[in-house]
Amino acid sequence: MGRHSCCLKQRLRKGLWSPEEDEKLFNYITRYGIGCWSSVPKLAGLQRCGKSCRLRWINYLRPDLKRGMFSQQEEDLILSLHQLLGNRYICIYYFADHIYIYI
Missing domain, CATH: 1.10.10.60 (Homeodomain-like)
Structure with missing residues (x-):
């Protein structure tokens, strides 16, 4: 590259x-x-x-860039959305108020 x-x-x-x-x-x-x-x-x-x-x-x-660990509430939200939506992480991203999820 x-x-x-x-x-x-x-x-x-x-x-x-x-x-x-x-x-x-x-x-x-x-x-x-x-x-x-x-x-x-x-x-x-x-x-x-x-x-x-x-x-x-x-x-x-960016001032709105979140660093560090997810809160327990954010983690629970991500897991519940994953159960509902599967591996469609872009959908989870939008539903989870734009929480960045790096896989």
Whole structure:
């Protein structure tokens, strides 16, 4: 698996994100909202591709991102929905108020 074509066009940073980059992305998104991800890096002052910014926001920086263990209530809800819906995890995801379930 290689680099995306957008990353090959310019000299873009690769690898780990610095705390300064996280702060720039977080501040930009909280101020202006989510829009066209391909324009976010330039407008936020980042040397990253749009896909990298999108993935960083979705997987690490979103304020509503829940980390840690499920509560007992969430676990019971997931198990009861699984009994009802089977392995259709996208349905469970929507019924369980968008609880992220990594299998």
